[in-house]
Amino acid sequence: xxxxxxxxxxxxxxxxxxxxxxxxxxxxxxxxxxxxxxxxxxxxxxxxxxxxxxxxxxxxxxxxxxxxxxxxxxxxxxxxxxxxxxxxxxxxxxxxxxxxxxxxxxxxxxxxxxxxxxxxxxxxxxxxxxxxxxxxxxxxxxxxxxxxxxxxxxxxxxxxxxxxxxxxxxxxxxxxxxxxxxxxxxxxxxxxxxxxxxxxxxxxxxxxxxxxxxxxxxxxxxxxxxxxxx
Amino acid sequence: xxxxxxxxxxxxxxxxxxxxxxxxxxxxxxxxxxxxxxxxxxxxxxxxxxxxxxxxxxxxxxxxxxxxxxxxxxxxxxxxxxxxxxxxxxxxxxxxxxxxxxxxxxxxxxxxxxxxxxxxxxxxxxxxxxxxxxxxxxxxxxxxxxxxxxxxxxxxxxxxxxxxxxxxxxxxxxxxxxxxxxxxxxxxxxxxxxxxxxxxxxxxxxxxxxxxxxxxxxxxxxxxxxxxxxxxxxxxxxxxxxxxxxxxxxxxxxxxxxxxxxxxxxxxxxxxxxxxxxxxxxxxxxxxxxxxxxxxxxxxxxxxxxxxxxxxxxxxxxxxxxxxxxxxxxxxxxxxxxxxxxxxxxxxxxxxxxxxxxxxxxxx
Numbered sequence: 001x002x003x004x005x006x007x008x009x010x011x012x013x014x015x016x017x018x019x020x021x022x023x024x025x026x027x028x029x030x031x032x033x034x035x036x037x038x039x040x041x042x043x044x045x046x047x048x049x050x051x052x053x054x055x056x057x058x059x060x061x062x063x064x065x066x067x068x069x070x071x072x073x074x075x076x077x078x079x080x081x082x083x084x085x086x087x088x089x090x091x092x093x094x095x096x097x098x099x100x101x102x103x104x105x106x107x108x109x110x111x112x113x114x115x116x117x118x119x120x121x122x123x124x125x126x127x128x129x130x131x132x133x134x135x136x137x138x139x140x141x142x143x144x145x146x147x148x149x150x151x152x153x154x155x156x157x158x159x160x161x162x163x164x165x166x167x168x169x170x171x172x173x174x175x176x177x178x179x180x181x182x183x184x185x186x187x188x189x190x191x192x193x194x195x196x197x198x199x200x201x202x203x204x205x206x207x208x209x210x211x212x213x214x215x216x217x218x219x220x221x222x223x224x225x226x227x228x229x230x
Numbered sequence: 231x232x233x234x235x236x237x238x239x240x241x242x243x244x245x246x247x248x249x250x251x252x253x254x255x256x257x258x259x260x261x262x263x264x265x266x267x268x269x270x271x272x273x274x275x276x277x278x279x280x281x282x283x284x285x286x287x288x289x290x291x292x293x294x295x296x297x298x299x300x301x302x303x304x305x306x307x308x309x310x311x312x313x314x315x316x317x318x319x320x321x322x323x324x325x326x327x328x329x330x331x332x333x334x335x336x337x338x339x340x341x342x343x344x345x346x347x348x349x350x351x352x353x354x355x356x357x358x359x360x361x362x363x364x365x366x367x368x369x370x371x372x373x374x375x376x377x378x379x380x381x382x383x384x385x386x387x388x389x390x391x392x393x394x395x396x397x398x399x400x401x402x403x404x405x406x407x408x409x410x411x412x413x414x415x416x417x418x419x420x421x422x423x424x425x426x427x428x429x430x431x432x433x434x435x436x437x438x439x440x441x442x443x444x445x446x447x448x449x450x451x452x453x454x455x456x457x458x459x460x461x462x463x464x465x466x467x468x469x470x471x472x473x474x475x476x477x478x479x480x481x482x483x484x485x486x487x488x489x490x491x492x493x494x495x496x497x498x499x500x501x502x503x504x505x506x507x508x509x510x511x512x513x514x515x516x517x518x519x520x521x522x523x524x525x526x527x528x529x530x531x532x533x534x535x536x537x538x539x540x541x542x543x544x545x546x547x548x549x550x551x552x553x554x555x556x557x558x559x560x561x562x563x564x565x566x567x568x569x570x571x572x573x574x575x576x577x578x579x580x581x582x583x584x585x586x587x588x589x590x591x592x593x594x
Contacts, residue, residue: 121316124277127303128310129379130333139329143320227320 007201009176010184013092017167017180018160020096022153025104029152030145033111054166055105063169066098070170094171095178099163103156110155114148115141147223154216161208181205232257232383232415236273236283236293245269245280245439251417253288253383255431256409258447259419262459266439267419268313271385274417275310276303287383307337309381313388315368317360323371324356330379337380341412346374349411350404365393366400373404377412384416390425398425405429410592423460427468427509428589435459452549452556454539457512462541466511467557469493470591476500482528482583488555494528496583500590507591515559516580517548519569528583533557535575538566550579 003011035041036048054062070077070088080086088094118141126136142149164182171178173187185201188194235248245266251257259267272278274285276292279300285293292301292308309330317326331343347353350370355363363371369389376384389405390398402425409416409429420426426433426447433450435443443453450456451468471487476497483500485493485508495508522530533552541547544563548571549556557579561571571577 119316121312121314122318124303125310125312125316125318126329127277128275128306128308129330129375130304130307130335131329132302132304135333140318146320 003200003204004197006175007184007197007204010179010181010201011204013176013178014161014180017092017095017099018157020093021100021103021160022107022157024096025100025107025156026149026153029104029107029111029156030142030149033108033115036108037112037115051108052105054102059102059163059165060169062101063098063166066094066101066166066170070094070097088171090171090174090178092171092177095167095180096160098166098170099160100156102163102166103159106159107152107156110152111145111148114145114151117148118144144227147220147227150219150223151216154212154219158209158212158216161212162205181208231288232417233284233286234270234274236270236280236285238269238273238278238280238283240269243269243439245273247436247439247441249434249441249444251415251432251434251444253415254413256416256418256429257432257434258426258430259417259434259436260423260426260459261421261436261442263421265436267421267436268387270436271310271387271417271419274383275308275385276301276306277310307380307382309376309379309384311369311372311376311384311386311389313391315360315365315372317363317368317371317375319360321360322356323352323358323360323363326360326371327352327375327378330375330377334378334380337382340380340414341377343378346377349407350374364397364400366397369393369401370404373401373408377408377414381414384414385419386416387419388421391421402428423464427507427587448556452558454547457541457547462545462560463513464511465558466509466514467555469508469510469555469557471506471508473500473502473504473506475502483588485588488553490553491531491555493531493581493586494583495586495588497588504590505592506588508586508588510557510581510586512547512558512560514581514585515550515557517550517559517561517565517569517571518578518580519571519575521578522580525580526582527580529581529586530578531581532576532578535571535573535577537573538571550577552579 032051036044067089068074072078072081072089077088088097123136123140126140131139162182167178167180168183173179173183181201185198188198188201232251232253237246247270259270261267269278273280282295283293291299292306293299318329327343350373352370352374355367355371360368390401406429418429430447433445433447434441435450435455437455437459442455443450447468448470457465469487471485474484474486476483481496482494483497485495485506487493493508500506531552533550536549536551539547545560546563546566548559548561550559559579
């Protein structure tokens with residue numbers, strides 16, 4: 001079962017997009033999870049709902065909104081291009097942004113659960129040992145959140161590999177630039193005589209999905225042991 | 231001096247506590263469960279902000295709500311040993327200990343890592359993870375971690391409460407050793423009076439959010455407020471004395487407890503000159519209006535009645551001055567009448583040597 005160079009390209013691109021998307025989303029997701037768990041402000045519910053929006057909206061809508069906001073003539077997209085020469089629409093970076101937005105709620109959800117499980121008493125103990133707020137966050141809270149951060153990252157990575165609707169709407173289906181595995185599969189199905197290619201890509205996606213889940217489970221187990229919940 | 235004067239209301243609970251204690255020795259903060267002890271130490275440690283109050287150690291004001299001053303917990307230099315140890319689960323024992331050490335910037339080092347490892351017997355535990363430790367081991371590590379942050383005051387919130395009797399003995403001797411090694415004031419929260427007896431030099435009794443009694447242990451242990459909290463069977467005078475001599479044939483140790491007063495205590499061992507703390511339970515003291523004869527009792531000390539106060543159920547509480555040392559006796563109203571006991575009357579206080587509880591209590 002040999003893969004064509006175009007298919008391998010799609011695989012490589014999928015990984016590149018997913019990796020960038022996770023790296024982009026991680027700090028924001030941590031911050032939002034922190035706000036949602038520890039924040040005491042009005043409008044927390046609104047923020048919560050807003051973060052979860054991509055879970056309930058049709059992906060095409062998200063892609064469309066991204067196009068409106070981050071397109072060349074979009075409010076943010078125009079500014080990014082004029083100020084820094086950064087173009088998001090129809091680029092790999094744009095694909096990463098679209099998958100990051102789509103997988104964001106999954107990431108925040110996992111982090112939130114782990115942050116809620118962090119014993120505030122340990123942070124109090126750190127205070128009495130002389131640790132200030134930032135010090136406490138990085139030396140105690142963040143390490144204790146690590147299982148959730150990791151679970152969130154792995155889940156988001158897997159979801160990013162498979163994101164279709166938002167990607168094709170925002171950055172189209174450009175070979176070597178934005179054609180990730182699901183888009184390649186879609187193209188194969190649309191192409192006469194592409195059945196074999198479609199089957200190969202589908203099989204590859206299943207293998208990737210399984211590996212992702214297995215890796216996530218293995219990491220979580222190792223971390224739990226390291227954190228003393230063995 | 232450690233100066234504390236704070237008030238806090240939480241729903242129906244009202245804390246309004248004020249006390250002063252010396253900046254040396256062990257101050258026991260004693261009271262029933264739910265009387266506000268933990269709330270009070272949390273306020274002192276800076277983990278909880280009171281509605282109103284002032285806290286100062288020596289010249290340094292840590293909290294003064296009237297002046298709008300509140301030093302955050304991380305800036306107070308007050309160590310805290312929690313009831314549940316609260317070791318960091320993602321760090322080894324050694325890394326837990328170094329956590330405080332690394333953040334003790336600028337404070338002169340009163341005790342070092344190696345010395346604490348020796349003093350608290352932590353060597354075999356250093357590379358272990360907190361979850362693999364026993365309760366007693368955890369508290370020893372928590373103690374070392376708190377001390378390595380080089381605090382100027384150490385708060386201990388019932389560090390033995392979650393341990394069974396055997397595990398307590400894994401920690402108590404170390405606390406006694408630390409009391410002697412460090413010239414560090416400690417506030418020790420407890421609802422177990424035997425722990426107070428083992429460690430404290432000063433006592434603050436908290437009852438329903440208020441300070442019911444406070445002072446040096448020998449004085450405060452006589453306070454009537456303690457009777458209702460400790461219970462009539464466990465209350466009594468605490469006398470710090472020194473060993474004059476021990477007769478190896480009889481096992482009786484003579485202890486000087488006041489200028490002239492002398493008690494005979496039955497002890498397993500004692501060296502002359504050693505400091506000994508003796509508890510004379512109020513229900514074990516017999517009063518006589520004349521020198522006793524033909525009794526097996528080994529202690530008959532002459533003294534004068536200071537006060538007689540009523541207790542529930544027709545019991546009377548007599549405070550007796552034995553030439554500087556004071557003891558209390560719980561006697562019936564009937565006995566008071568039969569012997570015509572009244573303040574100022576001369577009496578002999580009788581205590582069996584075997585009724586006296588004693589333990590070594592070296593001075594700092």
